[in-house]
Amino acid sequence: MTKTTEKKKDVTILFAGDSGDGMQLTGSLFTNTNAIYGNDISTFPNFPAEIRAPQGTVAGVSGFKLHFASVDIFTPGDDVEVLVAMNAAALKANLDQLKIGGTVIANTAGFDKKNLRLAKYDDESNPLLDHTLDKFRVIEIDVTKMTKEALINTGLGTKEIDRCKNMFVLGFLLWMYNRSMETTQKFITEKFAKNEVVKDANLTVLKAGYYFGDTNETFTSRYEVESAHLPKGSYRSIMGNQAAALGAIVGAKKAGLELFYGSYPITPASDILHELARHKNYGVKTFQAEDEIAAVCAAIGASYGGSLGVTASSGPGIALKGEAIGLAIMLEIPLLIINVQRGGPSTGLPTKTEQSDLMQAMYGRNGEAPLAIVSASSPSDCFDAMMEAVRITVEHMTPVIFLSDGFIANGSEPWSYPKAVDLPKITPRFADPEKSLDDGAYYPYRRNADLVREWAIPGMENLQHRVGGLEKENETGNVSYDPHNHELMVKIRQEKVDLIANDIPEQELAQGESQGKLLVLGWGSTYGAIRTAVREAMEEGHKVSQAHLRYISPFPKNLGDLLSGFDQVLIPEMNNGQLIHLINAKYGSGAIGLNKIQGMPFASREIKERILELV
Amino acid sequence: MENIPTYTAKDFATDQDVRWCPGCGDYSILKQMQSTIAEAVVNKKDIVFVSGIGCSSRFPYYMDTFGIHSIHGRATAMASGLKAARPDLSVWVITGDGDSLSIGGNHLIHLLRRNFDLNVLLFNNEIYGLTKGQYSPTSPKGQVTKSTPMGSLDHPFNPQTLALGADATFVARTMDRDPKHMREILAAGNAHKGTSLIEIYQNCNVFNDGAFGVYTDKATKADSTITINEGEPLIFGEDRNKGIRLNGMKPEVVSLDEYSMEDLWIHDSSDRMKATILSRMFDNNVLEGGLPRPFGVFYQEDRFRYEESMQEQLDKAVSLKGEGDLDALIQGTHTWEVG
Numbered sequence: 045m046t047k048t049t050e051k052k053k054d055v056t057i058l059f060a061g062d063s064g065d066g067m068q069l070t071g072s073l074f075t076n077t078n079a080i081y082g083n084d085i086s087t088f089p090n091f092p093a094e095i096r097a098p099q100g101t102v103a104g105v106s107g108f109k110l111h112f113a114s115v116d117i118f119t120p121g122d123d124v125e126v127l128v129a130m131n132a133a134a135l136k137a138n139l140d141q142l143k144i145g146g147t148v149i150a151n152t153a154g155f156d157k158k159n160l161r162l163a164k165y166d167d168e169s170n171p172l173l174d175h176t177l178d179k180f181r182v183i184e185i186d187v188t189k190m191t192k193e194a195l196i197n198t199g200l201g202t203k204e205i206d207r208c209k210n211m212f213v214l215g216f217l218l219w220m221y222n223r224s225m226e227t228t229q230k231f232i233t234e235k236f237a238k239n240e241v242v243k244d245a246n247l248t249v250l251k252a253g254y255y256f257g258d259t260n261e262t263f264t265s266r267y268e269v270e271s272a273h274l275p276k277g278s279y280r281s282i283m284g285n286q287a288a289a290l291g292a293i294v295g296a297k298k299a300g301l302e303l304f305y306g307s308y309p310i311t312p313a314s315d316i317l318h319e320l321a322r323h324k325n326y327g328v329k330t331f332q333a334e335d336e337i338a339a340v341c342a343a344i345g346a347s348y349g350g351s352l353g354v355t356a357s358s359g360p361g362i363a364l365k366g367e368a369i370g371l372a373i374m375l376e377i378p379l380l381i382i383n384v385q386r387g388g389p390s391t392g393l394p395t396k397t398e399q400s401d402l403m404q405a406m407y408g409r410n411g412e413a414p415l416a417i418v419s420a421s422s423p424s425d426c427f428d429a430m431m432e433a434v435r436i437t438v439e440h441m442t443p444v445i446f447l448s449d450g451f452i453a454n455g456s457e458p459w460s461y462p463k464a465v466d467l468p469k470i471t472p473r474f475a476d477p478e479k480s481l482d483d484g485a486y487y488p489y490r491r492n493a494d495l496v497r498e499w500a501i502p503g504m505e506n507l508q509h510r511v512g513g514l515e516k517e518n519e520t521g522n523v524s525y526d527p528h529n530h531e532l533m534v535k536i537r538q539e540k541v542d543l544i545a546n547d548i549p550e551q552e553l554a555q556g557e558s559q560g561k562l563l564v565l566g567w568g569s570t571y572g573a574i575r576t577a578v579r580e581a582m583e584e585g586h587k588v589s590q591a592h593l594r595y596i597s598p599f600p601k602n603l604g605d606l607l608s609g610f611d612q613v614l615i616p617e618m619n620n621g622q623l624i625h626l627i628n629a630k631y632g633s634g635a636i637g638l639n640k641i642q643g644m645p646f647a648s649r650e651i652k653e654r655i656l657e658l659v
Numbered sequence: 660m661e662n663i664p665t666y667t668a669k670d671f672a673t674d675q676d677v678r679w680c681p682g683c684g685d686y687s688i689l690k691q692m693q694s695t696i697a698e699a700v701v702n703k704k705d706i707v708f709v710s711g712i713g714c715s716s717r718f719p720y721y722m723d724t725f726g727i728h729s730i731h732g733r734a735t736a737m738a739s740g741l742k743a744a745r746p747d748l749s750v751w752v753i754t755g756d757g758d759s760l761s762i763g764g765n766h767l768i769h770l771l772r773r774n775f776d777l778n779v780l781l782f783n784n785e786i787y788g789l790t791k792g793q794y795s796p797t798s799p800k801g802q803v804t805k806s807t808p809m810g811s812l813d814h815p816f817n818p819q820t821l822a823l824g825a826d827a828t829f830v831a832r833t834m835d836r837d838p839k840h841m842r843e844i845l846a847a848g849n850a851h852k853g854t855s856l857i858e859i860y861q862n863c864n865v866f867n868d869g870a871f872g873v874y875t876d877k878a879t880k881a882d883s884t885i886t887i888n889e890g891e892p893l894i895f896g897e898d899r900n901k902g903i904r905l906n907g908m909k910p911e912v913v914s915l916d917e918y919s920m921e922d923l924w925i926h927d928s929s930d931r932m933k934a935t936i937l938s939r940m941f942d943n944n945v946l947e948g949g950l951p952r953p954f955g956v957f958y959q960e961d962r963f964r965y966e967e968s969m970q971e972q973l974d975k976a977v978s979l980k981g982e983g984d985l986d987a988l989i990q991g992t993h994t995w996e997v998g
Contacts (some may be wrong), residue, residue, distance in 0.1 A: 329744065
């Protein structure tokens with residue numbers, strides 16, 4: 045029988061299953077195929093805090109959301125169009141995200157009595173049989189049985205067979221969205237090169253899923269999402285943590301410095317350590333320290349020695365590093381601190397996203413301890429923002445906090461990557477043993493016009509000097525308890541950070557006119573949702589504009605002027621209102637907050653609704 | 660080969676006034692350090708002193724080398740990163756019993772097991788001096804201090820045993836009142852390739868005066884201390900007529916009138932088991948008849964240095980994958996073209 049193909053502008057699929065069901069891999073592989081096909085893409089994995097939470101329970105559900113489109117998109121999608129539910133718990137945990145009329149692809153084997161009970165569905169009520177799914181299209185497939193049948197006579201055990209069932213789903217979806225199996229086949233062949241049996245099993249099941257769609261008469265229509273008109277260029281898919289790691293390596297190389305990375309494992313920052321540890325042939329030294337404090341202190345020690353010292357963590361770890369960051373502020377040496385934010389306070393929501401550490405970045409240290417803050421707005425932007433963070437820390441001899449969050453750290457998107465040669469050079473302010481002495485004496489805290497001191501490192505002849513956390517005398521750096529000197533030094537350290545504003549770009553609008561009724565101002569990972577919301581409002585004829593901050597400390601010089609061009613300023617944040625405090629304190633603009641504190645990113649719809657209320 | 664200037668101790672003095680209390684044991688340590696480093700054949704531009712917080716941690720300000728006076732307990736962590744980044748430097752950690760055994764205890768044990776090639780001078784005065792007299796992790800149980808008016812409840816740390824437990828590769832003890840011995844130990848620590856933990860008994864004459872008096876006073880020193888020298892029998896006493904012999908695993912004091920030299924314990928600093936027994940010779944110093952307190956190098960072994968292994972991995976990665984190419988890094992393995 046003939047099968048029709050229906051064209052779609054964009055599709056959002058959510059793969060959901062037990063954390064052992066391989067949903068992250070399935071989602072990633074489907075993403076790769078669509079990326080190579082030329083779709084614009086945005087993904088968002090969402091997993092439980094437990095590595096293997098009890099099987100079959102709602103707590104153990106792992107999800108991977110993928111938005112792919114023939115137009116340019118900026119978010120992993122608000123509403124899900126296709127929900128793949130490997131078991132009852134996966135359906136229960138995610139059904140509220142499925143839009144009315146959307147499709148559920150349900151693995152019926154995951155809806156047996158045991159799974160229903162584990163998912164805490166009421167006695168004997170099976171959502172596949174009652175009216176729960178009346179408003180949706182339901183495709184029931186016994187994936188478990190089909191996989192078993194495909195692998196009969198292979199000699200594989202039940203457990204191994206069970207591990208292949210995600211490939212059946214993937215094969216089916218590749219068929220459904222008119223995609224070739226080639227990329228996935230290549231991946232499987234490479235990944236299991238050393239295990240012929242497992243490789244063959246995965247390939248067999250993948251094909252079985254694909255042909256199941258092709259031959260089964262129930263499925264008459266396929267969908268096609270044409271390639272997007274992305275700007276010309278060479279692309280790859282990249283995740284935020286990966287981009288941050290690459291940015292640090294490239295930044296260090298561009299500065300001619302060795303990269304030293306001290307860190308302690310913490311979700312969701314650990315992937316930066318994993319990524320960096322793979323690149324030792326770039327001269328990257330990674331040090332898994334005994335705790336967060338040792339990690340930052342080792343990075344400070346490395347910076348003191350003339351390397352680019354980098355440390356990363358999430359909020360709880362940054363709290364532990366606070367005292368040492370203060371020391372680096374006193375030492376006035378480069379130090380890059382990455383905070384991949386997660387839900388807080390305390391241990392909070394380790395695997396969920398939030399933007400609640402902005403105030404911690406600004407003020408989370410004892411004393412007056414200003415530093416520079418740079419934030420990334422999307423997975424690929426982590427690269428550019430990181431290059432900027434490296435440039436500022438090295439050229440301005442100040443610690444820099446780089447803010448990312450769980451959403452962009454683990455999310456991915458296509459990246460039109462640059463050529464290394466086109467990236468700007470970074471110039472360390474090293475002291476010069478020949479020129480830095482003044483009448484035989486060395487003044488480690490003398491400064492240039494930007495109030496930046498020189499970087500005199502061990503090994504430099506005649507520049508021996510002592511630094512430390514005690515207050516410094518201006519210029520000499522000797523310990524000083526002089527009251528006026530302390531006031532002077534506190535003001536110098538602040539002014540030094542303020543002067544960075546001369547060395548960063550002015551704030552530009554992401555969209556819209558420079559004057560109007562409403563400016564939506566954001567920072568960090570809310571970029572995509574705001575962009576989509578503002579674009580839609582503009583298309584509907586509203587005078588709305590968008591500005592998105594990369595530089596938070598200091599703010600760009602023109603930010604006040606830019607804000608004053610609008611009647612109202614709306615600040616959406618995934619916190620209880622933090623940027624808004626900084627903005628209102630500095631510019632008195634009476635900005636309006638829009639706050640979501642659910643461990644989940646904004647849906648663009650939520651922002652658009654507020655925009656429409658205001659305009 | 661780089662030309663290293665000839666130094667005297669004075670070349671390492673700075674223009675800063677030394678601000679320890681008059682009579683503090685730290686003065687002696689500073690002096691011995693300056694003498695030792697002058698003879699160490701290292702260019703002063705390549706030397707870094709790293710300290711934490713406490714009286715002892717003012718030390719870097721008084722050495723004309725590079726120096727960081729860091730934060731409480733973290734000098735060991737800071738020095739680890741410095742040495743990892745700059746294996747070429749001569750790195751010295753200056754710390755105290757509170758700094759390294761209380762707030763910085765975690766970093767100390769991890770430094771010791773990793774075995775960076777650097778030296779740790781642990782000034783042990785059994786008290787918190789800079790905060791004006793609270794008991795420390797090495798204060799004996801029952802010590803009356805400002806924070807323990809009825810006596811401290813804590814069982815004290817034994818730094819030598821702790822260091823051996825953390826698999827340190829060089830463990831030694833010396834004291835402020837024996838300058839010659841201190842110079843020997845400092846030089847031995849500096850010569851050791853790996854982390855050298857040197858515990859120095861240091862008198863705080865303001866808050867804990869005489870804590871080590873039994874080991875330093877002329878009247879008691881000979882009978883309460885024993886200097887351990889490589890390959891030599893353990894002999895001590897005013898008339899050098901007492902020795903230590905091992906009865907099974909148990910050390911006991913014997914009279915040389917009854918026993919001969921051959922019966923005595925011969926010090927072998929490569930023997931980890933015996934080093935542990937030596938470190939356990941930790942009787943309360945006010946008790947009579949106990950074992951004498953040993954001074955010298957307890958243990959020494961040659962084990963891989965962290966920074967060397969780290970560099971080996973980097974070199975190996977380069978030989979396997981080639982020198983990193985930035986474009987290859989940025990591209991990754993899967994790319995596609997648009998337009």
